[in-house]
Amino acid sequence: MSSRRLAKVLRQHDIYITASRNEACSNALIEALTCGLPTLFLNDSSNPEVVGWGGVSFDGESDMLSKLYELAEYIEPHRGCIRPDSLQDVALKYLFLAKEVINI
Secondary structure: OOOOHHHHOOOOOOEEEEEOOOOOOHHHHHHHHHHOOOOOEEEOHHHHHHOOOOOEEOOOOOHHHHHHHHHHHOOOOOHHHHOOOOOOHHHHHHHHHHHHHHHO
């Protein structure tokens, strides 16, 4: 599926849900956020850092449904907190990191 088609499909939805474990910096999660989807995510790996206030975390099956209701109730405030980095910002962060590593 092309990037444009994927973005169109994602934008047809209201919320993105991921229960992925141990997936550092999920591309799917970033794509959903970039399309403006508030996210219900497993509190694991880099998910909290990637999502920030753009969604709600859950710890497991026991609280997933209640957290989904919470996200749905406050969907617009969470949507307003989604601030994906531009490609230029990401590139600059990688450049800064590379310079730090070289200077160690």
